[in-house]
Amino acid sequence: MARIFITGSADGLGRHTAATLIEEGHDVVVHARSAERLASVQDLLDRGADGIVGDLVAMDQIRDIAGQVNRVGQMDAVIHNAGVLHGPDIFQVNVAAPYLLTALMQQPRRLIYVSSGMHRGGHAGLAALGTGARKVTYSDSKLYLTALAAAVARLWPDVLSNAVDPGWVPTRMGGAGAPDDLRLGHLTQEWLAASDDPEALTSGGYWYHQHREKPHPAVRDERFQNELLDHLAGVTGERLR
Structure with a gap:
């Protein structure tokens, strides 16, 4: 069984993903931005999940999250x-935080970045x-994140x-009237994280409901990727090795 870390797993797709993977017998590490938020997944902790606390808005807390995860052990x-969908922290939470965690954590076998069709x-x-x-708009941030996923696939061949588009699903972020299927909204992440299906054992993809799709052309542009990586290295003080 795999050991899997999921950021933002106190509610929404993250919580659903964690619950399903625990049910399948995997070792799951859940994350919440505060102790109060972590208490909302006590049921998952009671079922064996480890809990990590830290606010992705703050660089020092992101570093601490990476340290906490590394102390649990190397993730599969x-x-x-x-x-986040709105507000001044879109770039920090949606792009800088996953970049910095990627740079600081022990390299896992698989990385899944939750993007958006937007x-x-x-x-x-x-x-x-x-x-x-x-x-920076939400759409900008998800373009950067999708390019980051492609850049990591290029730089780390092992x-x-x-990247995954979960669809417009009825979560707190998506809203109750969202038209997409909630189960399909987290199925692809689980599949890419733990399945031995040959298609799941591929890299550099942009996925929607277990099907590869073509992302924005800039995602595959190595110059754009490198400019983004250089900016993120400057913002965070860490460069992908």
């Missing part, structure tokens, strides 16, 4: 699920990250790195 898979509406450039520039 990491699902970067945490994300990444196709993102701006294929880093102008939004400059001083005085327009604000790690299976993929």
Whole structure:
């Protein structure tokens, strides 16, 4: 059975993913931004999950999260699920945090970055990250994250790195009226994290409901990837090795 760490697993898709993987017999490490939020998954802790606490808004807490996970042990898979839809912390939570965790944690066998179909509406450039520039949108952040997943697949050939569009599903973020299937919204992450299906043992993909799709063209652009990695190294003080 696999040991799997899931960020943002106190509710929504992260919680559903954790619960299913625990039910399947995997060792799961759940994450919440505070002790109060972690208490909301006491049922998962009672079923054997380990709990990690830290706010992805703060660089020092991201570093502490990586340290906590490394002390638990090397993960077989990491699902970067945490994300925010609005507010000033979109880039920090949706992009910088998964990058820094990727850089600091012991390399797992598999990395899954939860993206969005909205990444196709993102701006294929880093102008939004400059001083005085327009604000980074959710779509921008998911484009950056999807490019990060592709860059990791290129730079770390021994790690299976993929991005997933979970669909517009009825979670707290998606809203009760979201039209997509909630079960399908977390099935692909679980499959990529733990399945021995030959298709799941591939890297560099952008997946929607267990089917590969074509992402925004910038995702495969190595120049764009490298510019993003350089910016993230500057922001975090860590470079992928």
